[in-house]
Amino acid sequence: MNFPTLGLIEWELIKKVAKEEVFWFDNILVYLHDPEAHIKKQFFLKRKIMRSNVEQVGTSIMFCYNVSPEQADKVVDLMNRLAKGR
Numbered sequence: 001m002n003f004p005t006l007g008l009i010e011w012e013l014i015k016k017v018a019k020e021e022v023f024w025f026d027n028i029l030v031y032l033h034d035p036e037a038h039i040k041k042q043f044f045l046k047r048k049i050m051r052s053n054v055e056q057v058g059t060s061i062m063f064c065y066n067v068s069p070e071q072a073d074k075v076v077d078l079m080n081r082l083a084k085g086r
Helices: 033-037 044-057 071-084
Strands: 016-021 025-032 061-064
Touching: 016 071, 025 033, 025 071, 033 044, 044 061
Parallel strands: none
Antiparallel strands: 016 025, 025 061
8 A cells, every 4th residue: 555654664674675566556565574563553544454465465565656667667676775785
């Protein structure tokens, strides 16, 4: 789900970032090392939705994008580099 207030996610908590089609929409998916730790910080309804996303998609954080696939690839590559400390 796209939520306006996910809170701060520090780069070292990110396991990987990927680009995938989910539910017929192009998304950037952010996989965390410990998604439950981040989910616990959210309000009740958001926690339920995020846990459902983890079960269905493998991650609780997804962002729909509406740019070219090449631009989305650049964003994914940059996010992966930043998550790895480079």
